[in-house]
Amino acid sequence: MSLTGTPFFLTSIALLIVAVVLPLGLWGRIAGPRLVRTLARLLMLLFAQVTAITVVFVLVNNANNLYDTWGDLLGTDSHVQAxxxxxxxxxxxxxxxxxxxxxxxxxxxxxxxxxxxxxxxxxxxxxxxxxxxxxxxxxxxxxxxxxxxxxxxxxxxxxxxxxxxxxxxxxxxxxxxxxxxxxxxxxxxxxxxxxxxxxxxxxxxxxxxxxxxxxxxxxxxxxxxxxxxxxxxxxxxxxxxxxxxxxxxxxxxxxxxxxxxxxxxxxxxxxxxxxxxxxxxxxxxxxxxxxxxxxxxxxxxxxxxxxxxxxxxxxxxxxxxxxxxxxxxxxxxxxxxxxxxxxxxxxxxxxxxxxxxxxxxxxxxxxxxxxxxxxx
Structure with a gap:
């Protein structure tokens, strides 16, 4: 999926919505030992933070054209042959x-x-x-x-x-x-x-x-x-x-x-x-x-x-x-x-x-x- 394409932007928005709705619906319904409940809630909070950061990054990147591709962002593309x-x-x-x-x-x-x-x-x-x-x-x-x-x-x-x-x-x-x-x-x-x-x-x-x-x-x-x-x-x-x-x-x-x-x-x-x-x-x-x-x-x-x-x-x-x-x-x-x-x-x-x-x-x-x- 392209870093700057509409599909990735819409995917990041959808994940953010899920990250917000998920704790609201499951926070009090998580069963099991206390440690398991705490860990599950921490993971939901972490997921919400990551998706929020991702949406902000996508908005800033699309507005300013900072990185074209995943290779640019991750540093995996090579453009120098000699x-x-x-x-x-x-x-x-x-x-x-x-x-x-x-x-x-x-x-x-x-x-x-x-x-x-x-x-x-x-x-x-x-x-x-x-x-x-x-x-x-x-x-x-x-x-x-x-x-x-x-x-x-x-x-x-x-x-x-x-x-x-x-x-x-x-x-x-x-x-x-x-x-x-x-x-x-x-x-x-x-x-x-x-x-x-x-x-x-x-x-x-x-x-x-x-x-x-x-x-x-x-x-x-x-x-x-x-x-x-x-x-x-x-x-x-x-x-x-x-x-x-x-x-x-x-x-x-x-x-x-x-x-x-x-x-x-x-x-x-x-x-x-x-x-x-x-x-x-x-x-x-x-x-x-x-x-x-x-x-x-x-x-x-x-x-x-x-x-x-x-x-x-x-x-x-x-x-x-x-x-x-x-x-x-x-x-x-x-x-x-x-x-x-x-x-x-x-x-x-x-x-x-x-x-x-x-x-x-x-x-x-x-x-x-x-x-x-x-x-x-």
């Missing part, structure tokens, strides 16, 4: 232009809560050694004959940790919010892509490459990016690509965009952080060298010192103590052509929640529309 040392550029000496096309079969998304138009595929990363599901949403203009020769800009969507690739479509309703705005011409048409980021048991990869462990950076910035270009009318230049993330995904979006200005032009970071150690389960945060190298401020400082500030536009939003200061720090370091826009969110807006990020979706895509371009 983790070779791919070098500073994450390519392992290979060139994208020399790699053969990777044509994928797509099917409708398996979760109706993601809304209409979302399709999915199972991708085997040729460079990264990572495998996982990738969700793609096409703008309403994609099948319009007037746009048949158009290459569309792409935004890679990154969830928090723990987090599901479904979250932007399920919890944040990105597709449902953007479709009418794109149809009316209020927002530029984008291809939206969300790939699995929960790759290792009990660990946030921090979107870094760690030889022998995981190549999460190359999975997102090489394999997923190339697959989208191979299968859809997507622009293949940096001007056509951006990232957007919230919480741990915000850290990843800023880090990846600043690290790879040859692949991305812009990034949105909502309620994120610069120091990966602020996420206790971050692999990057636990390694002293990786902690420094994967900090967006360090990446920007290093590029500035080398006389090559990246042509990257960042949009950072957050409340005081929840992403705002991270944006201010980056803005203070930014040198042209790097630009950093910081938006402070009210402390009363709702905290570190999907409701806060969901409300920002139209605004951040209006901003993204000014940073990337549609290719005729």
């Amino acid at each position: 983790a070779q040392d791919l070098g500073p550029d994450g390519m392992g000496g290979r060139k994208i232009k020399d790699e053969p096309k990777q044509i994928q079969h797509f099917r409708p998304a398996d979760d109706p809560r993601m809304g209409t138009g979302v399709r999915m595929t199972d991708l085997q990363g040729r460079i990264s050694g990572v495998s996982g599901e990738v969700y793609v949403w096409l703008p309403p203009q994609y099948d319009d004959p007037a746009y048949r020769h158009t290459k569309f800009p792409v935004v890679e969507l990154l969830p928090g940790y723990p987090g599901s690739a479904k979250a932007w479509f399920g919890s944040l309703h990105a597709g449902e919010q953007l479709r009418p705005l794109m149809q009316r011409g209020e927002i530029k048409p984008f291809i939206l892509v969300s790939a699995r980021t929960n790759l290792l048991t009990g660990a946030d990869t921090g979107c870094v490459n760690i030889p022998g462990k995981v190549n999460a950076d190359s999975w997102l910035t090489v394999d997923v990016r190339k697959m989208v270009i191979d299968n859809f009318r997507a622009g293949d230049k940096p001007d056509s690509w951006a990232l957007a993330g919230y919480s741990a995904g915000a850290h990843c979006a800023a880090k990846l965009a600043l690290s790879h200005p040859d692949r991305y032009r812009a990034a949105v970071a909502m309620s994120g952080y610069n120091d990966p150690a602020l996420e206790p389960d971050s692999l990057a945060g636990k390694d002293p060298q990786l902690r420094v190298r994967s900090n967006p401020m360090h990446i920007l400082q290093t590029a500035n010192a080398a006389g090559r500030p990246p042509r990257t536009a960042l949009y950072v939003s957050g409340a005081a103590g929840d992403g705002y200061q991270a944006g201010i720090g980056l803005r203070q370091l930014a040198k042209r052509p790097t630009t950093v826009t910081v938006q402070q969110i009210s402390a009363n807006a709702g905290g570190h929640t999907t409701a806060v990020w969901r409300n920002q979706v139209p605004e951040i895509f209006r901003w993204l529309g000014r940073q990337v371009r549609v290719t005729p």
Whole structure:
């Protein structure tokens, strides 16, 4: 039975009802020695507590898209087949232009809560050694004959940790919010892509490459990016690509965009952080060298010192103590052509929640529309 499916949710509700009714009907009718009666009553109370906790977990998990499968929750799924040392550029000496096309079969998304138009595929990363599901949403203009020769800009969507690739479509309703705005011409048409980021048991990869462990950076910035270009009318230049993330995904979006200005032009970071150690389960945060190298401020400082500030536009939003200061720090370091826009969110807006990020979706895509371009 699927962890996120309706059958499991209804089953958990039914069990909770049983757990409540059972003591009411049997509490005074249990026969036998005192020890047996006491044990039976304790088991009924324990059953009631477990079912109540289960229902709460299911509600929270479904609302926030934290875990996709039982394997994600229990840590039994493996999404890393290999983790070779791919070098500073994450390519392992290979060139994208020399790699053969990777044509994928797509099917409708398996979760109706993601809304209409979302399709999915199972991708085997040729460079990264990572495998996982990738969700793609096409703008309403994609099948319009007037746009048949158009290459569309792409935004890679990154969830928090723990987090599901479904979250932007399920919890944040990105597709449902953007479709009418794109149809009316209020927002530029984008291809939206969300790939699995929960790759290792009990660990946030921090979107870094760690030889022998995981190549999460190359999975997102090489394999997923190339697959989208191979299968859809997507622009293949940096001007056509951006990232957007919230919480741990915000850290990843800023880090990846600043690290790879040859692949991305812009990034949105909502309620994120610069120091990966602020996420206790971050692999990057636990390694002293990786902690420094994967900090967006360090990446920007290093590029500035080398006389090559990246042509990257960042949009950072957050409340005081929840992403705002991270944006201010980056803005203070930014040198042209790097630009950093910081938006402070009210402390009363709702905290570190999907409701806060969901409300920002139209605004951040209006901003993204000014940073990337549609290719005729």
